[in-house]
Amino acid sequence: MASILISPNKYIQGKGELHHIHEHIGHLGKSFLFIADEFVQGITKNIIENSFAKTDASIVFETFRGECSKQEIERIKKVALENKVEAVVGVGGGKTLDTIKAVGYYTQLPTVVVPTIASTDAPCSALSVIYTEDGVFEEYLILPKNPDIVLVDTQIVANAPARLLAAGIGDALATYVEARACYEANKTPMAGGSITRAAIGLAELCQKILFEDGVKAYLAVQRKTVTKAVENVVEANTYLSGIGFESGGLAAAHAIHNGFTVLEDVHSLLHGEKVAFGTVTQLVLENRSMDEIERMIRMNISVGLPVTLEQMGITENVEEKIWKVAEAACAEGETIHNMPFKVTPDDVYAAILAADSIGKRYVK
Structure with missing residues (x-):
């Protein structure tokens, strides 16, 4: 059996990088659908519009209604098709990002995810977790590819409540524990094939960073500051955990x-x-x-x-x-x-x- 490791085409992380979003994703097309909930639009829409202001690309915003359900995925898909966009972008938390990944899959459009919090490892994965309209887990939707681009502005992440970063640490701390169990059982992860040593290594590095820098990052984000510990933990929560769980197993x-x-x-x-x-x-x-x-x-x-x-x-x-x-x-x-x-x-x-x-x- 082949060993398989999968990941996004490009991962971008840094303080203030949302201001450069057109520079990072403009090559994907000339028209973009952005989805975000009302709160996230309030803190990101102007930044995104300013980045696109002096370009010939068009952007459409649609408000995400809060649940990654089959009904919401279908609704956003129709918006994308009606506007004939060339790429779709999700800005926000895990459910927003899982929704846009599913929309990208069903429309076969390039997909960009822009996490505004580091509370889950959803951004990098070729997976959408589907819930009912009432928030009860329904199923995993396994996608054929990871997002084309993941863009993380660490200042925006640091501006979010520290509880969200802590939740991301909680999610990411499971990565090595679960990957180790799957490796010992010789199980097939969501990436398919057998588990690579690289996947286990990334999962183990994820845990190492969290134990070393997790508390420091949590305290820094309580003051809405970006330190090296914050950068490290955001990378662990988002990228290392995302690759580790997907190619290492749940x-x-x-x-x-x-x-x-x-x-x-x-x-x-x-x-x-x-x-x-x-x-x-x-x-x-x-x-x-x-x-x-x-x-x-x-x-x-x-x-x-x-x-x-x-x-x-x-x-x-x-x-x-x-x-x-x-x-x-x-x-x-x-x-x-x-x-x-x-x-x-x-x-x-x-x-x-x-x-x-x-x-x-x-x-x-």
């Missing part, structure tokens, strides 16, 4: 995240906040060393990520709810089946409750 942590989406209790939590708890649960499921579990818990606490079910908002009928999570996490086709051993809902139920008990030891 396992229990993300499946447990998907299980948690069936509970209304956690709908206020960000993707990476749920994944962070899922990562600790996977370590428990694998019976990793207490040192590794404790290190992950302490890291989560240091950037405000949840380590107990109570912190996630689950305080009533806990056992009943966690059983529902466990069943959903083990659904047919879920990535939990990439683990090196058979996993049942009973196993997940026990691991979640055990992870909660361990987390409680560190919560003051």
